[in-house]
Amino acid sequence: MRAVIVAIGVAFLISLFCTPIAIKVFTRLKAGQPIRAEGPAMHQGKKGTPTMGGVVFILATVIAYVAGHLALTTLPEAQIAQVEPTITALVLLGLMVFSGAVGFIDDFLKVRKRHSGGLNKRGKLAGQILVGAIFGVVALYFPSNMYGPAGNQTNTETVGSTTLSFIRDIPALEIGKVGAVIVIVLVVMAATNGVNLTDGLDGLATGASVMVLSAYGLIAFWQYRHWCADPNYTEAYCYTVRDPLEIALIAGAAAGACVGFLWWNTSPARIFMGDTGALGLGGLIAGMAMSTRTILLLPILGALFVIITMSVVIQIISFRTTGKRVFRMSPLQHHFELAGWSEVNIVVRFWIIAGIGVAIGLGLFYSEFLAAVT
16 A cells, blocks of 8 residues: 555656646747637637646656555565566556557647647547557466465466456456457547547546546555455455556556646646647556456446547537537537536536546445455
């Protein structure tokens, strides 16, 4: 637990104090956010606000992971958790960094062209598919070689699973390694685009991501305390996952980094996360669902992302089939802006929706455990 707390604290402080530096640097580089002409009129006042702020909390997460991992060397749990970096960390941080890199290219092109159209849709999807496929393969083809204090091999799990999962793996839904990689790619695409579409108002995506990442931190730490690979855990009911403490550490670090960034990103935002941050967070959240074996639980934990994404899908289908729009504008947050809601009201109320989704998801996760042990 101490290592997780260290990671959270380090990430928060780095993000909190380095974001103002990033604001000055991006302002000097004239890396301002272009605003779509067809967007809500009130957004024109945000034109020129520094973007690509996701760079800060992505770097803060990576640095905090290293700091938290160093703290493991002083803990008795290190004999179980492995002191050296793991494939789990490579996959999770890799998904965050390289998904963020795809977003960075998009942001860079927007800034360079002084236009809201950056990387085209095909290029962005190709990048998401490539990142998801590479780390999906790593997650499925590199089993653990972890040994307990007695020298016995305690865990040969891979980061990902060849079965679909809800609270844990569902044996009846075996899909094989190739199918699992395809599912991972789809989850990465869904999560990155979901967070990206949600990132339309000051602090909205950042706050929602904090909730989802915190939930995964709690889930992973619970799995660590009831881990089948722990030779000291004697109960029959346990979780078959790989490196749950690593997952909790990274989830905590990312959540802490986002909270530090939110200090500057809340209304009125002094910096935007940009596609760099949105795609990076989406990639990490997808990795969390995969590594904790809770892929089908993700739509509940990330309910706000699902709702906002579906608003775009519904709008497109309706307009193309009937020529009519269901919403005044999509994504959904812009519909309420045009309906006269203030930006702060929309953000707070959408955070409440995100919190409800997280509460229901955590309730389902823990109720499954309670039902099994009682």
